[in-house]
Amino acid sequence: MIEARELLGPAGGARDANRRRMLIEIMIKADRQSRIARRSGLSQASVSTAVQELAEQGVLESDRGQEKVRGRSAQVRLAPIRGVAVGIDISHDHVTVVARRVDQRYDHVSVQQRSDGANRGLGRLMPIIKTMIAEAVEETGQTLDDVVSAGVSVPRMIDPRTGRFTTPVLLPWREDEQPADELARYLGIHVAIDNDANLGAMAEQIYGMDEPAETVVYVKATNGVGVGIMIGDMLYRGHRGMAGEIGHLTIDREGDVCECGGRGCLDTIVGSGSLLAEVRTSHRGSTTDVPVSLPSLIEKAHARDAVCMRVLQDAGRTLGIALAQLCNLINPRIIVLGGELATGKELVLEPCRQELQRYALTGAVNHREGFLLRLSQLSPYTEAHGALILGLRSCQLEESGVE
Numbered sequence: 565m566i567e568a569r570e571l572l573g574p575a576g577g578a579r580d581a582n583r584r585r586m587l588i589e590i591m592i593k594a595d596r597q598s599r600i601a602r603r604s605g606l607s608q609a610s611v612s613t614a615v616q617e618l619a620e621q622g623v624l625e626s627d628r629g630q631e632k633v634r635g636r637s638a639q640v641r642l643a644p645i646r647g648v649a650v651g652i653d654i655s656h657d658h659v660t661v662v663a664r665r666v667d668q669r670y671d672h673v674s675v676q677q678r679s680d681g682a683n684r685g686l687g688r689l690m691p692i693i694k695t696m697i698a699e700a701v702e703e704t705g706q707t708l709d710d711v712v713s714a715g716v717s718v719p720r721m722i723d724p725r726t727g728r729f730t731t732p733v734l735l736p737w738r739e740d741e742q743p744a745d746e747l748a749r750y751l752g753i754h755v756a757i758d759n760d761a762n763l764g765a766m767a768e769q770i771y772g773m774d775e776p777a778e779t780v781v782y783v784k785a786t787n788g789v790g791v792g793i794m795i796g797d798m799l800y801r802g803h804r805g806m807a808g809e810i811g812h813l814t815i816d817r818e819g820d821v822c823e824c825g826g827r828g829c830l831d832t833i834v835g836s837g838s839l840l841a842e843v844r845t846s847h848r849g850s851t852t853d854v855p856v857s858l859p860s861l862i863e864k865a866h867a868r869d870a871v872c873m874r875v876l877q878d879a880g881r882t883l884g885i886a887l888a889q890l891c892n893l894i895n896p897r898i899i900v901l902g903g904e905l906a907t908g909k910e911l912v913l914e915p916c917r918q919e920l921q922r923y924a925l926t927g928a929v930n931h932r933e934g935f936l937l938r939l940s941q942l943s944p945y946t947e948a949h950g951a952l953i954l955g956l957r958s959c960q961l962e963e964s965g966v967e
């Protein structure tokens with residue numbers, strides 16, 4: 565069987581950088597030839613020639629003949645080949661690992677999830693993550709030697725110039741801990757890392773919609789709020805990877821002090837800690853029946869608890885006001901809501917939509933003009949899918965072998 569490691573490696577069948585880029589995009593998602601050209605930034609003609617040659621070599625399969633008759637761009641996918649791509653999402657209180665054979669559909673992933681995260685301390689978490697990777701890869705029917713790429717998602721800013729944490733690094737993360745480097749030593753390949761909301765946006769643009777939108781915003785709202793911004797198929801990271809830190813937008817100048825040192829940041833109002841504190845206050849000191857986590861608060865809201873419903877609806881409203889500013893700045897075609905807060909569904913989404921309508925320029929959030937605000941359909945694996953995409957796009961196979 566053909567091996568992805570050979571195809572993508574330095575001496576591989578992917579003769580030049582363009583062909584390699586095209587193959588990686590097909591591994592990310594089998595797609596119409598025209599869309600593969602767009603995603604890999606190549607001309608239709610070069611993709612067409614490469615697809616034909618690689619189909620003759622048995623690397624690709626294409627329905628070119630039939631689709632030409634219908635006047636549509638051909639659907640291209642990989643022939644059965646050996647190779648696995650991995651995506652790892654490290655959150656504060658959970659870890660998700662997805663692994664997928666590169667010749668399989670994007671949603672055919674093996675998933676490992678643990679409710680243990682960076683709060684436990686990254687040092688103690690790393691052996692668990694390695695076991696999870698090994699188990700997820702084994703479930704695909706292949707081995708760690710077949711892994712061609714891996715990406716890591718973290719709820720921290722990553723400096724695009726260095727691939728390391730942007731300083732200052734807030735606890736429980738530490739500047740000297742580099743999860744991507746440690747996993748790279750374990751897997752014997754380069755491992756890429758980026759911010760969770762950034763990777764969520766990447767996953768939504770590719771997997772979350774039939775017709776890819778050019779400007780996509782993904783909102784990850786859990787402990788705090790961050791957004792990932794895709795503009796014209798590119799992730800907008802900013803100079804030091806600090807783009808999209810909407811959680812530190814000042815909403816209330818008289819509000820509480822935030823962990824960043826600011827006052828009245830969005831995070832101090834809609835972060836999970838603040839929402840739980842609001843419910844506690846409403847119970848006037850009584851601890852019975854007070855939710856202790858955001859998921860339990862949301863569960864009570866879905867069970868029609870008046871206090872929890874109100875807290876979620878107000879969070880949706882405040883989020884809507886912040887997102888309205890973002891709409892006026894960058895005019896996205898679609899905003900996708902993800903993270904734990906999004907599991908509040910319409911209780912969060914509807915008030916958010918109303919405030920967007922009220923505070924954004926009418927033309928920027930007009931549904932008749934194609935604007936969309938919706939929940940992530942890839943949840944709860946959105947960020948892990950994004951990490952898998954990042955890993956493939958950053959694939960480097962100079963080294964080989966597993967530690």
Ligand SMILES: [Zn+2]
Nearest residue numbers: 812822824829
């Ligand atoms: Zn702040």
